[in-house]
Amino acid sequence: MKRYSVFAVAREAMNWHTGWERAWRSPEPRRRYDVIVVGAGGHGLATAYYLGRNFGITNVAVVEKGWLGGGNTGRNTTIIRSNYLQDPSAALYEKARSLYEGLSQDLNYNVMFSPRGLLMLAQTEHEVRGYKRTVNANLLQGVETRWIGPGEVKALVPIINIDGPRYPILGALYQERGGTARHDAVAWGYARACSAMGMDILQNCEVTAVRQANGAVQGIDTSKGPIDCGKLAIVVAGHSSVLAEMAGFRLPIESMALQALVSEPIKPCIDVVVMANTVHGYISQSDKGELVIGGGTDGFVNYTQRGSWQHIEETVRALIETFPVISRLKMLRQWGGIVDMTGDRSPILSKTPLGNCFVNCGWGTGGFKAIPGSGWAMAELVAKGEPGPLAADFGLDRFREGRFIDESVAAGVAH
Amino acid sequence: MLTLTCPCCGVTAEETELAPGGEAHLKRFGPGASEAEFEAYMFARANTKGVVFERWRHAYGCGKWFLAARSSVTLEVFGTYPAQTSAPPADLIAAIKARVPGWEGYP
Numbered sequence: 001m002k003r004y005s006v007f008a009v010a011r012e013a014m015n016w017h018t019g020w021e022r023a024w025r026s027p028e029p030r031r032r033y034d035v036i037v038v039g040a041g042g043h044g045l046a047t048a049y050y051l052g053r054n055f056g057i058t059n060v061a062v063v064e065k066g067w068l069g070g071g072n073t074g075r076n077t078t079i080i081r082s083n084y085l086q087d088p089s090a091a092l093y094e095k096a097r098s099l100y101e102g103l104s105q106d107l108n109y110n111v112m113f114s115p116r117g118l119l120m121l122a123q124t125e126h127e128v129r130g131y132k133r134t135v136n137a138n139l140l141q142g143v144e145t146r147w148i149g150p151g152e153v154k155a156l157v158p159i160i161n162i163d164g165p166r167y168p169i170l171g172a173l174y175q176e177r178g179g180t181a182r183h184d185a186v187a188w189g190y191a192r193a194c195s196a197m198g199m200d201i202l203q204n205c206e207v208t209a210v211r212q213a214n215g216a217v218q219g220i221d222t223s224k225g226p227i228d229c230g231k232l233a234i235v236v237a238g239h240s241s242v243l244a245e246m247a248g249f250r251l252p253i254e255s256m257a258l259q260a261l262v263s264e265p266i267k268p269c270i271d272v273v274v275m276a277n278t279v280h281g282y283i284s285q286s287d288k289g290e291l292v293i294g295g296g297t298d299g300f301v302n303y304t305q306r307g308s309w310q311h312i313e314e315t316v317r318a319l320i321e322t323f324p325v326i327s328r329l330k331m332l333r334q335w336g337g338i339v340d341m342t343g344d345r346s347p348i349l350s351k352t353p354l355g356n357c358f359v360n361c362g363w364g365t366g367g368f369k370a371i372p373g374s375g376w377a378m379a380e381l382v383a384k385g386e387p388g389p390l391a392a393d394f395g396l397d398r399f400r401e402g403r404f405i406d407e408s409v410a411a412g413v414a415h
Numbered sequence: 416m417l418t419l420t421c422p423c424c425g426v427t428a429e430e431t432e433l434a435p436g437g438e439a440h441l442k443r444f445g446p447g448a449s450e451a452e453f454e455a456y457m458f459a460r461a462n463t464k465g466v467v468f469e470r471w472r473h474a475y476g477c478g479k480w481f482l483a484a485r486s487s488v489t490l491e492v493f494g495t496y497p498a499q500t501s502a503p504p505a506d507l508i509a510a511i512k513a514r515v516p517g518w519e520g521y522p
Contacts, residue, residue: 252458
């Protein structure tokens with residue numbers, strides 16, 4: 001792999017940019033790999049990357065039924081934050097956020113991490129108390145957040161309407177180090193780094209069966225033929241239950257459609273991320289100038305990747321109330337992704353009933369922000385066979401034992 | 416938008432008039448159940464990609480619970496039936512089988 005640098009740009013410019021090599025190889029599957037990661041989204045690729053980087057395991061295949069980064073990695077609103085209430089979540093998401101800070105250098109690929117600051121608006125007395133509690137919890141966890149009043153919110157976001165008719169802005173939970181990153185670049189950067197380590201990324205290769213014997217996985221059958229493996233990591237977000245059924249167990253997960261939309265591009269008007277959980281809407285402005293807007297999930301099991309009109313209406317209505325200045329804006333496009341919701345709204349990084357099979361799922365509506373930390377913790381789990389400190393509390397057994405990591409109240413619907 | 420016909424009051428209602436209630440026909444184990452059985456009842460879900468059976472409530476209508484058979488891939492609704500049944504009715508199963516070739520049937 002040729003390194004990207006200013007010198008590389010200069011060198012290639014001399015050759016009319018004909019010398020750039022492909023960012024990753026597209027190999028044919030081998031007969032056997034030490035580890036197969038199912039799912040070439042952010043989490044799967046990050047798992048493979050940290051398996052190689054932290055544990056020297058490079059005989060790895062990342063299997064993907066569609067194209068790389070074409071699921072939720074390419075469908076989210078790119079928000080990165082770590083202001084969670086519970087200690088295990090804060091540790092995991094803060095690890096991810098801190099890895100994002102150096103990710104471009106680490107991968108030699110510009111992921112355009114933009115720590116522009118993130119506000120979670122408090123619009124009811126209940127939220128004020130909730131977020132002040134989160135600020136205090138974050139102080140103890142070493143996550144830098146603070147509580148700011150309506151005046152400071154207005155100074156940070158001049159286009160906001162702080163004395164809205166229904167839900168006036170009473171303050172906000174402010175994480176200055178939160179922000180956004182270029183979602184596709186995160187997948188592409190990890191893919192390029194994995195490929196450079198000799199890992200195979202197998203696109204258009206759908207898993208059709210999980211072969212097993214004596215309580216262990218032997219390999220998988222795919223649309224490109226059977227592949228054997230030493231260990232199997234299932235990192236497929238919305239389709240986790242489908243893969244789990246092939247492997248012969250059930251997960252505490254329900255898959256639902258979550259949708260987002262972007263407006264036509266406009267001049268810069270908002271340089272922070274704003275989340276309004278009471279009215280279910282969150283907004284940021286992309287580098288292209290589009291307002292990136294996210295809303296709520298459908299409430300029922302759904303694999304459509306489509307979304308529904310009433311959620312667009314609810315989300316846009318809420319945002320117009322908070323940002324009256326955008327009321328004449330046209331929406332450019334809308335899309336949906338299938339999110340894997342757990343009962344406690346916390347992820348699952350776990351061993352499974354099959355000895356050499358591991359799952360990483362349940363990130364629900366907020367997986368993008370966690371990609372580097374999730375890959376880091378999952379790689380440790382797969383390499384050692386036991387969870388490390390980051391993943392220890394996120395096992396499947398927490399449901400049986402009642403040790404929930406309850407973020408459904410702390411995080412609300414929006415991520 | 417998803418539209419379901421409430422078998423209790425007969426009204427064909429849009430999704431916004433209804434409240435989803437999750438997987439139908441979950442078996443609740445009584446006193447003496449093992450932890451694994453109770454965990455399965457509480458948390459483990461089929462979450463099928465294909466034909467699903469689920470609970471709905473006609474929240475902004477008659478307020479009654481009912482059950483529906485639906486495809487989670489196309490959102491096609493195969494039928495609705497009363498909540499006071501422990502398994503999908505035979506005629507509905509037959510209708511789904513005719514509509515979805517290769518469906519393995521209700522487990």
